[in-house]
Amino acid sequence: MLKFKKIKKDDTVVVITGKDKGKMGRVLRVLRDKGKVLVEGVNKAKKHVRRISEELPGGITEVEMPMDISNVMLYCPECKRGVRVGFRVESDGKKVRICRSCGAIV
Numbered sequence: 001m002l003k004f005k006k007i008k009k010d011d012t013v014v015v016i017t018g019k020d021k022g023k024m025g026r027v028l029r030v031l032r033d034k035g036k037v038l039v040e041g042v043n044k045a046k047k048h049v050r051r052i053s054e055e056l057p058g059g060i061t062e063v064e065m066p067m068d069i070s071n072v073m074l075y076c077p078e079c080k081r082g083v084r085v086g087f088r089v090e091s092d093g094k095k096v097r098i099c100r101s102c103g104a105i106v
């Protein structure tokens with residue numbers, strides 16, 4: 001379960017596999033129970049929308065689909081790439097998330 005805590009809402013992540021490999025995006029939602037994340041602009045799928053009214057005629061729209069959390073890595077601004085994350089307990093007892101490549105707090 002710990003691995004699900006490594007990615008949070010509003011994190012910037014890099015896709016490491018699939019058709020959107022290499023893309024970066026902001027995490028819109030984390031679906032913890034499913035182990036999936038919804039990333040802005042990534043893993044888009046066409047969706048048919050039912051006609052609701054004159055103003056909302058429906059049709060085909062593109063929406064982000066949740067993807068497996070293991071398909072993304074947290075983006076480290078220091079390393080400028082997706083990295084593995086770890087945790088470190090600071091001297092004040094606060095737990096911080098760090099980049100396992102450069103040690104920066106991310």
Ligand SMILES: [Zn+2]
Pocket residue numbers: 076077078079080083099100101102103104
């Ligand atoms: Zn780093």
